[in-house]
Amino acid sequence: MEPEIEIFREHLGKKGLRNTKERDAIVREISAFHDHFDVDQLYLLIKKKKGVSKASIYRTIPLLIEAGLITEVYLEDGHMHYERTLGRDHHCHLRCNQCRTIIEFSDPRLQEIEREVAQKVGFVPDGHKLEITGLCPQCAALDKRRPGA
Amino acid sequence: MEPEIEIFREHLGKKGLRNTKERDAIVREISAFHDHFDVDQLYLLIKKKKGVSKASIYRTIPLLIEAGLITEVYLEDGHMHYERTLGRDHHCHLRCNQCRTIIEFSDPRLQEIEREVAQKVGFVPDGHKLEITGLCPQCAALDKRRPGA
């Protein structure tokens, strides 16, 4: 069994909630995404196989976040996106303002900054998100060719 | 005249757009906010004085962002918030998961990381946002007193 399933069941148990085949299906399909996804993508994938409703997906997402299996990703296109957390290195995002591509990266100094800054203001940190915006290599190259933009 | 007004008019000029009293009013009221605000707060403030419609505010916000006068702030409460940019040091946010308070901070290393990371992947950066989540001093103290939470 996927480790996600076990982790999620344990989380449900701790909260006095129940395990269901719908929740199993949702957790299983999330593992299939290797990058970002949104509710609609997840719904289409699950509906085909199992017939889980969108309402159940929306109701399950907060639980998945609490369990540490996914995190929210802001992509500035009007609705929420998510990404799998388990088994992936912590990383941050470079987002292209033009083509919206996301490039992932990680830098060990960020953990340090998180800890130090939090300590300075008496904050107990549990994570951070860094997003760098600008132009990806492709769009930057195109921009150079037509300087009037 | 506030520097914001001039900057905004110049931006409008460059894009072949027109200056209007509604846009002036919006820019002027934004300068009144010293921290975060949302469309509703701005609307209530402006409506009282000038009677600018919400639609015009929504239509003006993208222009204000382009002009570099405000930036979006994600506060995880279902709608977008903004903050003034001009005349403020660049800073990032510590957000309390419990009481939603925002603490601002800045760290010079972030500029460096932005530049280095971007260079590494061939990205042309134009800014970054760092958000650290966790518990603010008050909520952390309360949490200690009732360990069962």
Add this chain to the structure above:
DNA sequence: GTATCTGCAAACCCTTTGCAATAAG
């Protein structure tokens, strides 16, 4: 004069919720 801008109200779209039926423990 012409193209942009405004206000209004309706439309949109993602997300949440009430309810009756179902299922987990």
Add this chain to the structure above:
DNA sequence: CTTATTGCAAAGGGTTTGCAGATAC
């Protein structure tokens, strides 16, 4: 058995848009 969960469809709530009249230039 009791309480949580599901699917459906309707409601919610922030944001966008069509349109006719007003206005900048």
